[in-house]
Amino acid sequence: MELALWTYEGPPHVGAMRIATSMQDVHYVIHAPQGDTYADLLFTMIERQQRRPPVTYSTFQARDLGEDTANMLKETIKKAYDRYQPNVLMVGESCTAELIQDQPGSLARGMGLPVPVIPLELPAYSKKENWGASESFYYLVRYVLASATANISANSSPHSKEETLINAKPRPKANILGPSSLGFRCRDDVVEICQLLDQVGIEVNVVAPLNATTPQLHRIPDADFNICLYPEIARTLCVWLEKTYQQPFVKTVPIGVGATVRFIEEIEAITGIDASSVKQIDRSRLPWYARSVDSTYLNGKRVFVFADGSHAIAAARIARDELGFNVVGLGTFSREMARDVRAAAAEFGLEALICDDYLTVEQHIEELHPELVLGTQMERHIAKRLGIPCAVISAPVHVQDFPARYSPQMGFEGANVIFDTWVHPLLMGLEEHLLHMFRDDFEFNDSVAPSHLHGGEHGGKHAADHGGKQRGTQARQDTTHVDTDYAQPLVAHNSDAMLQDQPIPTSWTKDAENELKKIPFFVRGKARRNTEAYAQSLGQSEISIETLYDAKAHYAR
Amino acid sequence: MNAPVLCDIPITVERGQREVFCGLTGIVWLHRKMQDAFFLVVGSRTCAHLLQSAAGVMIFSEPRFATAIMQEKDLAGLADANEELDRIVHRLLQRRPDIKTLFLVGSCPSEVIKLDLAKAAERLSASHQGRVNVLNYSGSGIETTFTEGEDTCLDALVHAAPYTDQSQLIVVGTLPDVVEDQFARLFESSGIAEAAGKVAFFPPRRAEHIPAIGPNTKFILAQPFLNITRRTLIGRGASHIPSLFPFGINGTLAWMRAAADAFDVAEANISKACEAPIARAEKALAHYRETLAGKRLWFMPDSQLEIPLARFLQQECSVDLQEIGVPYLDRQTMNSELSCLPQNSSIVEGQDVDEQLDRIRKNQPDLVVCGLGLANPLEAEGIITKWSIELVFTPIHGFDQAGDLAELFARPLQRKQRLRV
Ligand code: SF4
Numbered sequence A: 001m002e003l004a005l006w007t008y009e010g011p012p013h014v015g016a017m018r019i020a021t022s023m024q025d026v027h028y029v030i031h032a033p034q035g036d037t038y039a040d041l042l043f044t045m046i047e048r049q050q051r052r053p054p055v056t057y058s059t060f061q062a063r064d065l066g067e068d069t070a071n072m073l074k075e076t077i078k079k080a081y082d083r084y085q086p087n088v089l090m091v092g093e094s095c096t097a098e099l100i101q102d103q104p105g106s107l108a109r110g111m112g113l114p115v116p117v118i119p120l121e122l123p124a125y126s127k128k129e130n131w132g133a134s135e136s137f138y139y140l141v142r143y144v145l146a147s148a149t150a151n152i153s154a155n156s157s158p159h160s161k162e163e164t165l166i167n168a169k170p171r172p173k174a175n176i177l178g179p180s181s182l183g184f185r186c187r188d189d190v191v192e193i194c195q196l197l198d199q200v201g202i203e204v205n206v207v208a209p210l211n212a213t214t215p216q217l218h219r220i221p222d223a224d225f226n227i228c229l230y231p232e233i234a235r236t237l238c239v240w241l242e243k244t245y246q247q248p249f250v251k252t253v254p255i256g257v258g259a260t261v262r263f264i265e266e267i268e269a270i271t272g273i274d275a276s277s278v279k280q281i282d283r284s285r286l287p288w289y290a291r292s293v294d295s296t297y298l299n300g301k302r303v304f305v306f307a308d309g310s311h312a313i314a315a316a317r318i319a320r321d322e323l324g325f326n327v328v329g330l331g332t333f334s335r336e337m338a339r340d341v342r343a344a345a346a347e348f349g350l351e352a353l354i355c356d357d358y359l360t361v362e363q364h365i366e367e368l369h370p371e372l373v374l375g376t377q378m379e380r381h382i383a384k385r386l387g388i389p390c391a392v393i394s395a396p397v398h399v400q401d402f403p404a405r406y407s408p409q410m411g412f413e414g415a416n417v418i419f420d421t422w423v424h425p426l427l428m429g430l431e432e433h434l435l436h437m438f439r440d441d442f443e444f445n446d447s448v449a450p451s452h453l454h455g456g457e458h459g460g461k462h463a464a465d466h467g468g469k470q471r472g473t474q475a476r477q478d479t480t481h482v483d484t485d486y487a488q489p490l491v492a493h494n495s496d497a498m499l500q501d502q503p504i505p506t507s508w509t510k511d512a513e514n515e516l517k518k519i520p521f522f523v524r525g526k527a528r529r530n531t532e533a534y535a536q537s538l539g540q541s542e543i544s545i546e547t548l549y550d551a552k553a554h555y556a557r
Numbered sequence B: 001m002n003a004p005v006l007c008d009i010p011i012t013v014e015r016g017q018r019e020v021f022c023g024l025t026g027i028v029w030l031h032r033k034m035q036d037a038f039f040l041v042v043g044s045r046t047c048a049h050l051l052q053s054a055a056g057v058m059i060f061s062e063p064r065f066a067t068a069i070m071q072e073k074d075l076a077g078l079a080d081a082n083e084e085l086d087r088i089v090h091r092l093l094q095r096r097p098d099i100k101t102l103f104l105v106g107s108c109p110s111e112v113i114k115l116d117l118a119k120a121a122e123r124l125s126a127s128h129q130g131r132v133n134v135l136n137y138s139g140s141g142i143e144t145t146f147t148e149g150e151d152t153c154l155d156a157l158v159h160a161a162p163y164t165d166q167s168q169l170i171v172v173g174t175l176p177d178v179v180e181d182q183f184a185r186l187f188e189s190s191g192i193a194e195a196a197g198k199v200a201f202f203p204p205r206r207a208e209h210i211p212a213i214g215p216n217t218k219f220i221l222a223q224p225f226l227n228i229t230r231r232t233l234i235g236r237g238a239s240h241i242p243s244l245f246p247f248g249i250n251g252t253l254a255w256m257r258a259a260a261d262a263f264d265v266a267e268a269n270i271s272k273a274c275e276a277p278i279a280r281a282e283k284a285l286a287h288y289r290e291t292l293a294g295k296r297l298w299f300m301p302d303s304q305l306e307i308p309l310a311r312f313l314q315q316e317c318s319v320d321l322q323e324i325g326v327p328y329l330d331r332q333t334m335n336s337e338l339s340c341l342p343q344n345s346s347i348v349e350g351q352d353v354d355e356q357l358d359r360i361r362k363n364q365p366d367l368v369v370c371g372l373g374l375a376n377p378l379e380a381e382g383i384i385t386k387w388s389i390e391l392v393f394t395p396i397h398g399f400d401q402a403g404d405l406a407e408l409f410a411r412p413l414q415r416k417q418r419l420r421v
């Protein structure tokens, strides 16, 4: 057994869900209990997907266990197929079903459905999400290609490799493999890389799995080479495609100016194309911004990097070579990428931190006292708690990491985005010095946190109001709908949020004062002022609990 | 007490894919209520991931819950699961000396492999004698649905409660502290507290102070999902005060009256104590009535709060109920509530999520109350939703929250009116 507080990766069937959800015409049936349907919200809430993930769960219960769960699963498969009519059906199980051994994959294959049925066996007690995604993607493509050779639908592919060669000076074709649902900035990276390839003179053959269809997967062998954009998801497949279809693949992940140039060089080597006009580092503003005098103070900043393998390695290189930072720690939660990250860390004279225990990562950060943390959603929280500026560079992510604006990480524009997102928290860090300088000014007080650390939510006030300095004993929260909603009516009519707990003009009874303390600290000041204003408007000099609630009702709307 | 006549409103039962959380989710609010308790799920990576995803926006630096994730070797018998569990618990308790109660929470995997957590709890309690009380309950998805995880947790607490023959009133069901305090004041001012001898809330704010229970205990439910706990309390000699649940003015007033009745407190006292809060609630509710009146509402099965909330919205906000889905139904617990619903209400027990969505598309309700997995896809189809999970995280009980409760449903409708994109 392994003790986990927060996990970096979900179980492997969630990885399979990411592949199914990325595709447009695949359905995935999972033999699983009802609670496992929580995974839908990852897609609909975090990624704000507009459709439900194409996933059906058997949702067996304890009372079904004595009976025939296998039959129940068959019914689920039948109903799901009839309703959704997918081109491919993936069938698998989650941790619980693995124990009852109904063999969902072979059950489904025995049902004689008219589409390829892909049995997914993803060991839930030893593997994790990214591995599950990678395996599912690999099997999906293998099965689809196998069914293509057996099936006339292969004719839907417009031209074979030979035909392409006969055409006059065709552009070399590449598949972009790996971008997926819930991946970090995949949506925009694909756009950026497609543009870059176009400039280099490469035709994009298939992008998968993101927004792909199975007929498109049939065409994968038509490409001259593959681009393994996210090795976590696509490396297994790329290696197999290389062996089976002699398609070489580009291994550099084009994050950062240097990596983007190396990425183009790899393509040049594979295709013989000369792309020197595209391969210009000043196509990104990063190199000049990094050299401008303003950035001098960035040099030597101590940076801690922790992410999935490819983003961690890329980030460390950018930090050192393109911003002049000092990388003091490098690690990943991904066991599959451990070897790559160890090798990269060696370049920096560091020992890689390979671990998926949030507390250990936190401890490392604490000990290394970096000035900037580049990490995942988890590290953002660690950094916030320690008051260290932080930028998110990799999944696992939160809803805010799916920005409305275009913000790729890859290619030359990606480097611009990276410059802004990493340097911004540091610039804001300057504010801290100002706060120190003015700490005795009445307008400021030392409980005001730098604005980039979410204002008062994470500042000194927090500890003071909750008496929660002792870590762990006081649950610490970033936002709670509970409290905000509760206090809403009391704060609705006041605008200045930050200054609070000012001297008391009207007198509060002890009970009312205690009641006030139950309102969350970040709106308490407003609640107090509104109540006082309300009391004064009625000419009351003493505020009781009744007054407090009367005011709450008064301001409700 | 004679069993009351059960309301005979018809119920449709549906079977198919369910789209609800499992009982583990209750940990998200239970651990905040009992601040000296730690919840250790014995399960899989899926369980850990569910908890983390359900906790959603509320990320604590070091939460008072965790998962002991079973590995291949635990299942293959290479490691003794019990020894492994003991090792993890020892480590945990060393790290967290502030923990006074440890809940071992069963999951689907632990139940399928028949890991005996009751025995483990006994063993661990004995080996940490006096330092920490180890209890166990099931939050598994094969046994429990969403809020039912609170039911099984409180049931474990009832089993662990000491005996008393003192007369008292116990309010059962997790309430936010601020709501508890409001109720405590109402019990004081109405004279119920005095007549009862003592009022206690269950679960307690500190798990080490479990209220004692016995034959002179009368209890009233504050939450509608506590069927198992209710039966166990009765088994321990306590008597149940049946009532509406304290949502909205009607629910809260009926609830106060039921408690008063049970202790022979005069009706006049209740009217007097509730007068001012009711006036405030009326005032607050008035803000939302216009938005809600006549709106066609649809509840997807989720938290078990569906029926009482439907009653509140129908009676006090004049909404039009289209379908009320519930994951499961205990007619005994819901009896008073059911009899307040219009006789022609369409109540569906169980779930086939695809069929339900088809019905929603066909009927085009004005507002669908549903879980997080369904909300955005429905919004994308132009159907306004309210996330049901907010209903279990937000203070919604009692007079002083009636307005807030109505607002939760009014807000998405108001947003629809505001947006021009
Ligand atoms: S449904 Fe079962 S396996 Fe899934 S998260 Fe809940 S307890 Fe764990």
Ligand code: SF4
Residues within 6 Å of the ligand: A398, A400, A478, A479, B057, B058, B059
């Ligand atoms: S800080 Fe706010 S946005 Fe960031 S994870 Fe916490 S709740 Fe979400």
